[in-house]
Amino acid sequence: MDKELLRVVIILIGMLVMIGMLLWHFFKSLRERRDADDYFDDTEYSDSLVDEFEVDEDDDEMDIFPIPDAVDGDGLLDDESINPVPRASAKADVVKEQPKTALPALIEFSLVARADEGFNGEDLFEAFERVGLEYGSVKVFERIDKNRLVDFAVASMIDPGTFPDTGLEDFYCPGIVFYMQPREVDKPLAVFDDFIETIDTLAVELDGVVWDNQRQPLTAETIAQFRQMLAR
Structure with missing residues (x-):
């Protein structure tokens, strides 16, 4: 067999193999996607799970944490904000008496x-x-x-x-x-x-x-x- 013809035959066989592999991966991914869709359509818990994670604006858990009062942006440039007045002394703080339960x-x-x-x-x-x-x-x-x-x-x-x-x-x-x-x-x-x-x-x-x-x-x-x- 002529060497040139043999080269062409090898190239064609390689192309056919690559096309076959691409088609196999395509149909496999299509089948997996269809199976996933069927699962979420059939599960009886899908709606309840969605409802469970809906957040009521009035019951937002972030409301648990206190939000500090808003600060005016211009206030950040005040001298007192940049150089706060030092506290007089730690001794001036109110000393809490040790509770009896301690x-x-x-x-x-x-x-x-x-x-x-x-x-x-x-x-x-x-x-x-x-x-x-x-x-x-x-x-x-x-x-x-x-x-x-x-x-x-x-x-x-x-x-x-x-x-x-x-x-x-x-x-x-x-x-x-x-x-x-x-x-x-x-x-x-x-x-x-x-x-x-x-x-x-x-x-x-x-x-x-x-x-x-x-x-x-x-x-x-x-x-x-x-x-x-x-x-x-």
Whole structure:
């Protein structure tokens, strides 16, 4: 076969292949488009989806965010706008008092006796009297402020937590529990300092070990954390 004729035949075959591929891609895309149209025509949710995303002008969610008052363009050129007057001092701002709900609801520390028999009732009453605690109507000892309000209380570790008012020589308990409610007092930090001082004094007089709210030995770091919490 002549070389020139062979070249022509190869070119024609290549053109036919390209035309076939173009026709195949055309009919494939046409079929996919028809299938997509049939899907959206038949789906029963199409109308509801459109309705769901319609935005009512009155309920535009952007209304949730406050829009600042419009500013006159000429106002931006005022001297005060370019060089605003500095604020006098941060101290002049109104200082908001820490809300009571930000304070811990309860602080609970314990004093545990070193002796196996625990604390004796008579020793407890004498020690409580020396630090100014008063025996209350609910049979626990209390720190009473000048307004006759309770700053904190001391209960027995023996259920139900009360101290007897008779037979003290026969009463023993393994330890005592100190309760303070920071949200219920006027000056939580000052009351807490008195709370800690009272515990330390009784720990020496009664020979006991002070536990924190996790029933671990009370440390200076824990005390500092509570003071910082109450001072904020």
